[in-house]
Amino acid sequence: MKAPLRQSLIDGEQAGLRYALCLPNSPMSGVRGERLGRRAGSSVDFQDYREYQPGDDLRHIDWNAYARSNQLIVKLHREEVQPHLDLILDTSASMNLPDTDKPAALHQLAALLATAATNARCSQALWMTGEGFQRVRNDTQPPGAWGELPMGGARSFEEAHGLLPPRLRRQGMRVIISDLLWPGDPLPTLRKLSEGAASLHVIQLLARTDATAPEPGNVQLQDHETGETLSIYIDASIRQTYRDTLRSLQQSWHNACKQTGAQLTTLIAEDLGQSLSALEEIQLLEPA
Amino acid sequence: MPTITYPLAWLAVISLPLLAAIYFLRHRFRKLPVSSLLLWQMQKESREGGRRFETPKFPPIFFIELLILALLVFAALGPRWQLPHTTRPLIVVLDDSLSMSAGPAGQQPRDEALKLLNEILAERDFASYQLIAAGAGPRLLGDTVPHPNQLKDQISLWTCSAHAADLDAALALARNLRKGDADVLVLTDHAPAESDLPPGRIRWEAVGKPRVNFAFVNAARTPHAAGDRCLFEVANLSASAATNTLRVTAGQQVVYEKRLLLETNRTHRVTLPVPATMGTLRAELGDDALAGDNRAALVRPRRRLVRVQMSVTDTNLAQLITETLAATGLRAPTNQPPELVIHQSDTLPAGREAWGLHFAPVPEKAERFTGPFVMDTTHPLTHGLTLPGIVWGANATATNAPGHLPIITAGNVPLVTTRTDRRGREQVTLHFAPTQSTVQDTPQWPALFWNLLHWRARAQPGLPENNLRLGAEVPYRPRGKTATLTFPDKTEQQLDTPSGEIRLPVKQPGVYTVVSGAQTNRLRESFAVNFLAGAESNLSAAVTDKWGAWGTEEEVRYEYASVLPYLILLALAGALAHLWMIARQRGRT
Numbered sequence: 001m002k003a004p005l006r007q008s009l010i011d012g013e014q015a016g017l018r019y020a021l022c023l024p025n026s027p028m029s030g031v032r033g034e035r036l037g038r039r040a041g042s043s044v045d046f047q048d049y050r051e052y053q054p055g056d057d058l059r060h061i062d063w064n065a066y067a068r069s070n071q072l073i074v075k076l077h078r079e080e081v082q083p084h085l086d087l088i089l090d091t092s093a094s095m096n097l098p099d100t101d102k103p104a105a106l107h108q109l110a111a112l113l114a115t116a117a118t119n120a121r122c123s124q125a126l127w128m129t130g131e132g133f134q135r136v137r138n139d140t141q142p143p144g145a146w147g148e149l150p151m152g153g154a155r156s157f158e159e160a161h162g163l164l165p166p167r168l169r170r171q172g173m174r175v176i177i178s179d180l181l182w183p184g185d186p187l188p189t190l191r192k193l194s195e196g197a198a199s200l201h202v203i204q205l206l207a208r209t210d211a212t213a214p215e216p217g218n219v220q221l222q223d224h225e226t227g228e229t230l231s232i233y234i235d236a237s238i239r240q241t242y243r244d245t246l247r248s249l250q251q252s253w254h255n256a257c258k259q260t261g262a263q264l265t266t267l268i269a270e271d272l273g274q275s276l277s278a279l280e281e282i283q284l285l286e287p288a
Numbered sequence: 289m290p291t292i293t294y295p296l297a298w299l300a301v302i303s304l305p306l307l308a309a310i311y312f313l314r315h316r317f318r319k320l321p322v323s324s325l326l327l328w329q330m331q332k333e334s335r336e337g338g339r340r341f342e343t344p345k346f347p348p349i350f351f352i353e354l355l356i357l358a359l360l361v362f363a364a365l366g367p368r369w370q371l372p373h374t375t376r377p378l379i380v381v382l383d384d385s386l387s388m389s390a391g392p393a394g395q396q397p398r399d400e401a402l403k404l405l406n407e408i409l410a411e412r413d414f415a416s417y418q419l420i421a422a423g424a425g426p427r428l429l430g431d432t433v434p435h436p437n438q439l440k441d442q443i444s445l446w447t448c449s450a451h452a453a454d455l456d457a458a459l460a461l462a463r464n465l466r467k468g469d470a471d472v473l474v475l476t477d478h479a480p481a482e483s484d485l486p487p488g489r490i491r492w493e494a495v496g497k498p499r500v501n502f503a504f505v506n507a508a509r510t511p512h513a514a515g516d517r518c519l520f521e522v523a524n525l526s527a528s529a530a531t532n533t534l535r536v537t538a539g540q541q542v543v544y545e546k547r548l549l550l551e552t553n554r555t556h557r558v559t560l561p562v563p564a565t566m567g568t569l570r571a572e573l574g575d576d577a578l579a580g581d582n583r584a585a586l587v588r589p590r591r592r593l594v595r596v597q598m599s600v601t602d603t604n605l606a607q608l609i610t611e612t613l614a615a616t617g618l619r620a621p622t623n624q625p626p627e628l629v630i631h632q633s634d635t636l637p638a639g640r641e642a643w644g645l646h647f648a649p650v651p652e653k654a655e656r657f658t659g660p661f662v663m664d665t666t667h668p669l670t671h672g673l674t675l676p677g678i679v680w681g682a683n684a685t686a687t688n689a690p691g692h693l694p695i696i697t698a699g700n701v702p703l704v705t706t707r708t709d710r711r712g713r714e715q716v717t718l719h720f721a722p723t724q725s726t727v728q729d730t731p732q733w734p735a736l737f738w739n740l741l742h743w744r745a746r747a748q749p750g751l752p753e754n755n756l757r758l759g760a761e762v763p764y765r766p767r768g769k770t771a772t773l774t775f776p777d778k779t780e781q782q783l784d785t786p787s788g789e790i791r792l793p794v795k796q797p798g799v800y801t802v803v804s805g806a807q808t809n810r811l812r813e814s815f816a817v818n819f820l821a822g823a824e825s826n827l828s829a830a831v832t833d834k835w836g837a838w839g840t841e842e843e844v845r846y847e848y849a850s851v852l853p854y855l856i857l858l859a860l861a862g863a864l865a866h867l868w869m870i871a872r873q874r875g876r877t
Contacts, residue, residue, distance in 0.1 A: 094324050181324035210322070216347075217318070218316060218317045220317040220318065221320055223324055226325070230325055233346075245327045245329070
């Protein structure tokens with residue numbers, strides 16, 4: 001792992017100490033923990049009554065109710081679970097754009113969210129693109145222990161999801177970090193990712209060169225993901241067309257997020273430090 | 289292809305690839321990795337045809353700069369480009385003589401010429417248009433105009449009333465106007481004097497037709513002792529024999545009437561003795577092709593007599609002179625203040641208007657000169673004189689006095705001299721020894737005195753002649769400083785006469801009246817101006833034909849002109865466009 005990227009992980013971890021993940025109001029699922037779950041459990045919070053069935057813990061029988069009704073009634077309590085965060089990272093080549101802060105911002109943001117999740121007593125899992133989605137090694141450990149995040153995968157986010165989707169935990173929080181620059185309708189992918197999720201947040205991470213069109217002149221554009229090139233003379237009208245196309249792409253993602261109940265925000269990699277408030281606005285982070 | 293004046297300027301062409309190289313280096317494709325070409329989908333080109341060579345695209349200002357540079361380089365070469373055929377100006381020489389109005393209305397040469405002119409103007413465009421009327425002298429009908437529609441006002445000034453058409457002078461004027469670069473169109477009714485016109489410049493279009501025409505070619509009225517003698521000369525100027533009627537009237541009285549049958553180019557003279565008291569005689573011919581030359585008028589001529597005072601002491605000489613004066617018939621029988629004093633004294637004669645004829649003293653032994661005699665034949669005194677065979681006795685030692693102009697000399701001995709004194713009077717000196725001469729026995733002697741009296745008479749106030757040809761100058765000495773001229777159409781014009789003698793503005797035939805002098809000493813005279821131009825009235829030579837031609841397209845290609853101003857203007861326009869585009873780009877950023 002390159003030193004700057006390691007430094008980004010450390011920076012992200014330090015920044016994340018100030019935040020906690022903002023958990024959704026809806027009941028969540030997970031391993032035994034400290035948060036109320038959606039199912040019956042062993043907490044002190046009453047949930048419901050039901051008839052006794054063989055195998056039920058005799059300590060949960062409500063004897064007062066038995067005295068009144070001569071029936072064995074079991075008192076159910078809410079379970080206590082530990083919330084879970086699935087952090088889905090787009091580590092394709094487009095996120096490793098040279099001469100930009102995009103890969104560093106990805107590392108920093110992932111570390112920040114993981115640390116914020118720890119602060120919120122959430123378990124976490126990091127998924128990254130490659131030949132399908134793969135789990136990052138040591139992702140349950142603090143970011144400094146993650147080791148190398150292999151950037152530059154040949155598959156796009158959509159292709160990787162098609163090959164091998166991530167095994168996401170049900171009723172967990174899910175956060176996608178990607179530049180969202182792939183062709184096709186985003187709605188099918190978003191539907192799959194939002195299925196069974198307590199919440200879904202989409203963070204579009206762009207380099208400044210992605211957000212703004214290049215200066216006028218002759219330019220040979222090279223797709224960093226596919227290697228394809230395009231020689232073009234950029235003038236004012238083409239710059240305007242570029243801006244319109246980007247706006248249209250973002251609008252299509254916005255519409256898809258609206259339909260799936262996801263939250264979308266766009267961050268500029270070079271301005272990440274000043275953009276964290278946007279994550280609070282979409283109720284992903286809150287001060288710790 | 290243009291002709292290059294400065295071939296070395298081709299070296300400046302190197303600036304063009306230099307500019308292109310600068311732009312190429314500045315605008316070559318710079319590699320720029322992007323996250324995805326997804327956002328460039330609109331500009332993405334199909335690669336199905338294989339990989340293609342990408343050429344850098346330059347901004348529009350590069351092409352403007354390249355154009356400006358190319359124009360400046362081209363201007364530095366000094367190109368001389370061929371002139372298109374239509375960029376030559378047109379000068380139309382219009383025959384303004386009377387013969388252009390021959391024939392019935394609508395079929396006159398003027399109408400045909402206008403029709404032809406309109407056809408030519410419809411066929412071709414010219415850079416500019418100029419009309420010249422060729423009358424007795426060339427006359428510009430207006431300014432040069434850029435469009436043929438603007439010629440209408442000028443064409444209305446083409447009246448066809450002149451007594452002659454000096455087309456050569458008009459062509460010379462046309463050449464001077466445009467330094468020979470213009471196409472010249474001549475519209476007349478006759479052929480050019482020389483069939484070989486300068487090639488490529490002059491197109492001569494004759495639109496005349498031979499027609500039957502009788503015309504007055506001469507008309508005169510001379511006073512005699514008993515009365516006046518009138519002469520009318522009529523010519524058949526047609527291509528064939530024809531008849532016409534001549535009628536001469538004086539007021540309501542028919543003086544002469546005759547039916548004439550004349551062969552072609554034959555004349556008929558009518559001499560009519562009329563009383564001196566008879567007023568204006570008007571002669572008229574019957575209708576023919578040209579109406580303007582069918583009328584003539586002869587007014588009563590003024591009898592100009594000179595008051596002569598004899599102061600000659602030599603009785604023989606005095607008698608000789610007196611008899612000679614009587615023979616001329618120009619001496620006035622009056623004793624009023626003299627207009628001519630003939631004397632032998634050395635002093636000038638008295639009187640404001642008195643000219644002098646001084647007989648210089650001659651020694652007893654005078655020299656007899658038999659010639660050769662030298663005469664100033666342009667002087668009024670020598671008109672009609674021929675001196676060979678005579679003997680002229682004079683003082684051999686006589687010399688020409690200072691200020692005297694010798695008129696007749698025998699070698700270096702002056703015989704007749706003149707001098708104009710400070711009052712403008714002429715003082716004639718005659719070196720003459722009657723006893724040693726035979727001059728007085730010849731017709732030259734009364735002729736000399738007739739010339740002297742006639743010269744003096746012409747210096748009197750008024751008109752020298754009362755019946756004139758159209759086109760001739762009409763000198764007039766008024767009494768006083770102003771004169772009033774009444775035209776044949778009864779319109780009047782006031783004339784200032786600061787210099788003593790003026791030329792009356794006579795442009796059309798008819799009877800005029802001119803008045804000058806104070807109320808108590810008024811001088812009123814009438815004079816007739818007649819159209820007596822046989823050459824112009826001659827319609828037998830009128831023809832419809834065409835001579836010469838303008839340069840063909842191939843010939844015109846050899847005519848080159850500099851296009852430098854246009855190149856500089858284009859370069860300036862390009863520079864302005866360049867400035868505008870740069871300002872626009874700055875405004876956007």
